[in-house]
Amino acid sequence: MPLLYHPVSVSFYVVISYNSRQSIFGGTPVKIILSRKGFDASAGKAASPIFPSGELCSLPIPEPVPSGHAKRYEEIRIGCQSLGTIVNDLTEGKVKPDSLAHLDPDLNMASIPRLANWRPVFGQAGAAERHLLNHGVKEGDVFVFYGWFRQVEQVAGRYRYVKSAADMHVIFGWLQIERRIPVDHLSEIPAWALDHPHCKKTRYSSIDSIYISTDRMSLPNVIINKSGAGVFQKFDPALRLTAPNMSRSIWRLPGWFYPIENKPGLSYHRSLRRWKLEEDYVLLNSVGRGQEFVLDCQDYPEAIDWLTSLLCLCS
Numbered sequence: 001m002p003l004l005y006h007p008v009s010v011s012f013y014v015v016i017s018y019n020s021r022q023s024i025f026g027g028t029p030v031k032i033i034l035s036r037k038g039f040d041a042s043a044g045k046a047a048s049p050i051f052p053s054g055e056l057c058s059l060p061i062p063e064p065v066p067s068g069h070a071k072r073y074e075e076i077r078i079g080c081q082s083l084g085t086i087v088n089d090l091t092e093g094k095v096k097p098d099s100l101a102h103l104d105p106d107l108n109m110a111s112i113p114r115l116a117n118w119r120p121v122f123g124q125a126g127a128a129e130r131h132l133l134n135h136g137v138k139e140g141d142v143f144v145f146y147g148w149f150r151q152v153e154q155v156a157g158r159y160r161y162v163k164s165a166a167d168m169h170v171i172f173g174w175l176q177i178e179r180r181i182p183v184d185h186l187s188e189i190p191a192w193a194l195d196h197p198h199c200k201k202t203r204y205s206s207i208d209s210i211y212i213s214t215d216r217m218s219l220p221n222v223i224i225n226k227s228g229a230g231v232f233q234k235f236d237p238a239l240r241l242t243a244p245n246m247s248r249s250i251w252r253l254p255g256w257f258y259p260i261e262n263k264p265g266l267s268y269h270r271s272l273r274r275w276k277l278e279e280d281y282v283l284l285n286s287v288g289r290g291q292e293f294v295l296d297c298q299d300y301p302e303a304i305d306w307l308t309s310l311l312c313l314c315s
Contacts, residue, residue, distance in 0.1 A: 030220075031141040032303075033132065034266070034293040035122075037105060038147030038172070046090050047150035047167060049159065054234040055079070058147050058172045059087055063100035069200045070100040076111050089159035090152065104197050105145055107173045107231050115192035120213040120229035122175050123183070123198030126205035128291040133207075135267060135294040138177065140218070142307075143211070145173040146241060148248060167248045169241040169286070174311070175229035178214040182207075217311065219304060226311045236313050243283055251284045256302050258282045263299040267292075 038048050043061035050056060057078050063070040074084030074097040084097025103111070105122035122143060124132060149172075151165035181188050183198050189210070193199060198210050214228030232239055243252035258275055259265035268287045269275075276283040287293075297303050 030297055031135065031137055032295050032297055033137060033141065033143045034295070035105075035143045035145045036147065036291050036293075037145045040148055044087075044091070044095060046087075046095075047148045047161065048172075049086060049090065049152040050149050050165075050170075050235050052151075052153060056149065056170065056172050056232060056235055056239075057083075057086065058145070058149075058231070059083065059090075060101045060103045062095060063102045063197065065200075065202050065204060066100050067197075067200045067202055069195055069197055071103055071112055072098050073101050074098060076101060076103060078108075078111065086159060090161070102197050105143070105173065105175060105229075106196060107145075107175065107229055117190070118192045119178075119215070120175055121193050121196050121210050122213075123196060123204075123208070123210045124292065125198065125203070125208040129205070129207045129209055131267070131290075131292050132294070135296075137180075137294060139179060141177050143175045143177070144171055145175070146171045149235075166242070169248050169251065170235065171232065171239040171241065171310075173229070173231040175211065176214045176217055177211050178228065179212045180209050181212065182209050184208070219307065222304060222308055224308055224311060226314060230314060232313055233315065238310060238313065241286075246283075249286045249288060251286050253282050253284055254302070254306075255280050255282055256300065257284075260299065264296045267294040269293065 038044075038058040039046050039061060043064075044059060046059075048057055048059045055078075060076070060083075072084065073087050073095070074082050076083040078086075082097070083101065087095040087099070088097050105120065107120045109118060109120075146169050149168050149170040151162040152159045153162050154160075183189070183203065186199075189199055190212070193210065193212065196210060198204065198208055216228055217224055217226045241251045242248045243250050255277070258277055259270060259272065268290050269284060274285045274287075
């Protein structure tokens with residue numbers, strides 16, 4: 001069954017706040033970080049699956065710096081399935097069940113055994129972490145995670161991609177920041193977070209941090225009872241970024257997202273040559289490199305309705 005595309009529901013970007021609006025983080029402007037994660041053309045070299053049930057499964061990339069902290073794909077669960085079987089089938093054995101996985105962002109409590117008081121965590125290092133610091137990413141800001149997805153089917157007990165299925169960028173999770181901890185501040189890291197890939201002895205970079213999620217979402221002028229981080233269990237047209245009949249890097253966004261003079265646009269995408277205005281939407285030729293794309297949202301008040309409706313897709 002083909003995946004539908006609802007152009008009115010792809011206002012995907014933004015978490016906002018005015019100075020006059022108060023949340024538990026005060027009235028400072030909120031930023032959203034579009035964060036590209038999971039298997040891609042260089043790490044894993046395959047799309048994450050959308051199962052026949054519509055369930056989304058973001059495949060964590062292979063661990064680039066093996067250590068005793070890393071879990072094997074066969075140790076990570078999605079529902080009653082092991083990721084080992086899934087990655088082995090979809091990569092045709094190039095990524096094996098016993099290969100080490102970089103489980104980050106770590107959003108799903110049920111994926112591996114946890115210590116008490118566990119919360120979702122995301123780690124970042126190197127140039128991408130420096131980009132976040134340079135843009136003032138802080139407590140209360142929200143990561144919106146997306147990745148490369150494609151529909152799969154199961155034939156003779158093995159997963160394979162549906163031949164006619166499109167390659168798409170799809171939002172699969174979120175995390176609102178409660179606290180950023182540089183990983184060299186080991187004494188500040190909670191015990192339940194010490195098995196995160198970024199909390200090991202071998203650093204990914206001299207700049208290396210983890211972001212711990214809030215317990216509950218807190219947005220200005222909104223009463224919403226949702227977790228501070230999590231995954232979208234099933235595909236919904238509102239989660240799709242890729243424009244219909246386009247390559248996955250071409251996104252269809254609401255018209256108000258077009259960069260406005262004297263207002264900050266999405267980082268790495270500030271050249272107007274990347275944008276094309278249509279009637280009530282814009283097309284964005286998203287960049288092929290980079291992981292973290294930051295938007296300061298105080299100038300885009302339309303965004304809060306989008307975020308609220310998006311989170312309401314979660315059970």
